[in-house]
Amino acid sequence: MPSVRVYQKKQLRFDLLNFKQQEMFKLGNVGVAAVKNRLAAAQGPEDAPAKPLTKRYAIQKTKLGRGNRRNLELTGDMLRNFQVRTVSDNRAKAALTSRKEQRKGRFNQRIEEWMVFSPKNRAATAEAARRILAEIKKRLLLEGALGARQQ
Numbered sequence: 360m361p362s363v364r365v366y367q368k369k370q371l372r373f374d375l376l377n378f379k380q381q382e383m384f385k386l387g388n389v390g391v392a393a394v395k396n397r398l399a400a401a402q403g404p405e406d407a408p409a410k411p412l413t414k415r416y417a418i419q420k421t422k423l424g425r426g427n428r429r430n431l432e433l434t435g436d437m438l439r440n441f442q443v444r445t446v447s448d449n450r451a452k453a454a455l456t457s458r459k460e461q462r463k464g465r466f467n468q469r470i471e472e473w474m475v476f477s478p479k480n481r482a483a484t485a486e487a488a489r490r491i492l493a494e495i496k497k498r499l500l501l502e503g504a505l506g507a508r509q510q
Contacts (some may be wrong), residue, residue, distance in 0.1 A: 374471045379448040382491050387443035387451025389487035393480040394453075395438055399474060410470065433472060437463045441474075469507035 400495065402404045403409040409429040412420065417427035425433055432438060440460040445452040453474075467473055492499075 377448075382495065383446045383448065383451045386454060386484065386487055386491060387446060388486045390451070390476065390480065391441065391453045393483040394474070394476065395441065396436065397477055397480060401430045402477070403460045404475045404477055405473045406479050406506060409501055429471070431467060436460060437467075471475050 397406070410416070412427055412429055420433060421427045423433070437455065437460045440455050440457055441450050441464075443451060444454045444456065455461045464474065470475045
């Protein structure tokens, strides 16, 4: 199944996406937003509080006015860089693109998994999928009745 890169030279390219891919892009963005909201609340992969920071790093982060919670935001660059990057008709992939942020993400992933869906994230994404299906239900019924895709 062909996939389309959403970002080309750091600009969104929606004109290359067909209708199914646009819906998957919406759904992928809902999933990414759910993960970012969970991280902002300093929750781990099971919706429980995240692991505590090391003592020295907690002191350093507090001095900078960022609090002593593991919310993966010292400068905010890494989470700003975490976005939907590739979409196909049935899959959306989110990733960190810059090398520096990929490295930070890998190190943080070793400490505690963060690029995963928690149970609440799965529920939010499933609810968004239900809403998207409700929006396109009429079109899907028409396609099924006529046996061809209508545009």
